Amino acid sequence: MSAEFPVARPRRLRRTAPLRRMVAGTRLHPAELILPMFVKEGIAEPAPVGSMPGVVQHTRESLRKAAHEAAGAGVGGVILFGIPAVKDGRGSGADDPEGIVQLALADLKSEVGDDLVIMADTCLDEYTDHGHCGILTEAGEVDNDLTLERYAAAAVAQARAGAQVIAPSGMMDGQVGAIRAALDADGHAEIPILGYSVKYASAFYGPFREAAECAPQFGDRSAYQQDPAGPIGEAMREIRLDLAEGADAVMVKPALAYLDVIHQVRELVDVPVAAYQVSGEYAMVEAAAANGWIDRDRVIMESLIAIRRAGADLILTYWATEVARRLA
Ligand code: PBG
Numbered sequence: 001m002s003a004e005f006p007v008a009r010p011r012r013l014r015r016t017a018p019l020r021r022m023v024a025g026t027r028l029h030p031a032e033l034i035l036p037m038f039v040k041e042g043i044a045e046p047a048p049v050g051s052m053p054g055v056v057q058h059t060r061e062s063l064r065k066a067a068h069e070a071a072g073a074g075v076g077g078v079i080l081f082g083i084p085a086v087k088d089g090r091g092s093g094a095d096d097p098e099g100i101v102q103l104a105l106a107d108l109k110s111e112v113g114d115d116l117v118i119m120a121d122t123c124l125d126e127y128t129d130h131g132h133c134g135i136l137t138e139a140g141e142v143d144n145d146l147t148l149e150r151y152a153a154a155a156v157a158q159a160r161a162g163a164q165v166i167a168p169s170g171m172m173d174g175q176v177g178a179i180r181a182a183l184d185a186d187g188h189a190e191i192p193i194l195g196y197s198v199k200y201a202s203a204f205y206g207p208f209r210e211a212a213e214c215a216p217q218f219g220d221r222s223a224y225q226q227d228p229a230g231p232i233g234e235a236m237r238e239i240r241l242d243l244a245e246g247a248d249a250v251m252v253k254p255a256l257a258y259l260d261v262i263h264q265v266r267e268l269v270d271v272p273v274a275a276y277q278v279s280g281e282y283a284m285v286e287a288a289a290a291n292g293w294i295d296r297d298r299v300i301m302e303s304l305i306a307i308r309r310a311g312a313d314l315i316l317t318y319w320a321t322e323v324a325r326r327l328a
Pocket of ligand 1: 121122204
């Protein structure tokens with residue numbers, strides 16, 4: 001009998017939408033989504049980012065509005081990137097109390113700080129004139145330990161301004177420990193650190209560099225970000241080190257091309273794991289959809305489900321507000 005007619009029929013549980021909904025193993029919730037936002041000093045109107053249709057560099061005013069929309073949709077948090085009017089070798093804008101990101105963090109803290117989590121990306125590349133994530137030596141290399149001092153100062157300035165989570169993204173050795181010590185010494189022992197622990201030197205960041213105006217003026221970031229072909233143990237080592245230095249949550253970035261890494265990190269740790277669906281992942285979908293080549297909304301949901309299924313507890317995505325609304 002069973003040779004001709006199968007007994008096991010997995011299709012039974014797929015037959016209707018309620019059945020599929022009931023047995024779904026992977027679900028998305030708005031609170032797990034984090035919206036990355038850009039705020040630029042000295043512009044009168046929001047400036048569209050050409051390679052990321054739908055994403056803008058905000059004014060302080062439009063940033064507040066967009067943050068309210070995110071909060072209204074139930075998004076879990078926002079992460080802020082600042083673009084100063086003037087850049088220099090040491091990235092002075094990063095820890096200037098009057099710097100654009102500090103002013104914008106204070107705006108967000110007072111307006112939506114009780115409704116969602118205000119996070120700050122801590123790095124120097126948006127603030128340096130050379131576009132690298134740290135302080136350069138004479139030879140043009142990023143000096144790890146001099147850079148740590150700058151990250152510590154930037155994190156303290158962000159915490160004082162109202163940041164509720166600090167997220168160091170520069171991939172310097174010891175950055176979590178240096179920032180933890182500086183935050184504690186300045187009275188911010190309660191502020192969690194979300195480490196960009198596993199961050200690959202990825203071509204998927206291309207559109208972000210237009211959005212944040214931070215393309216390196218020479219060379220690339222391969223000497224500090226991880227090699228996409230590097231050993232998987234290197235990723236695990238970065239995670240362990242960040243946890244030992246006091247990270248409260250860890251991140252893998254980019255997301256879609258590194259689902260295996262997300263999965264392995266999830267198995268290794270007992271803290272929340274975040275994944276960053278980066279600018280290039282966003283741009284590819286928007287570009288293909290604009291050409292009518294894919295079903296935009298379904299591809300967005302499918303990619304987020306894949307990231308969630310791989311093991312991410314939190315997802316940073318430029319579609320956070322839109323998707324949160326769709327999930328409501
Ligand atoms: C560095 C930083 C980058 C991104 C987030 N933080 C760019 C880089 O490392 O070159 C990329 C995010 C994206 O592509 O969406 N401060």
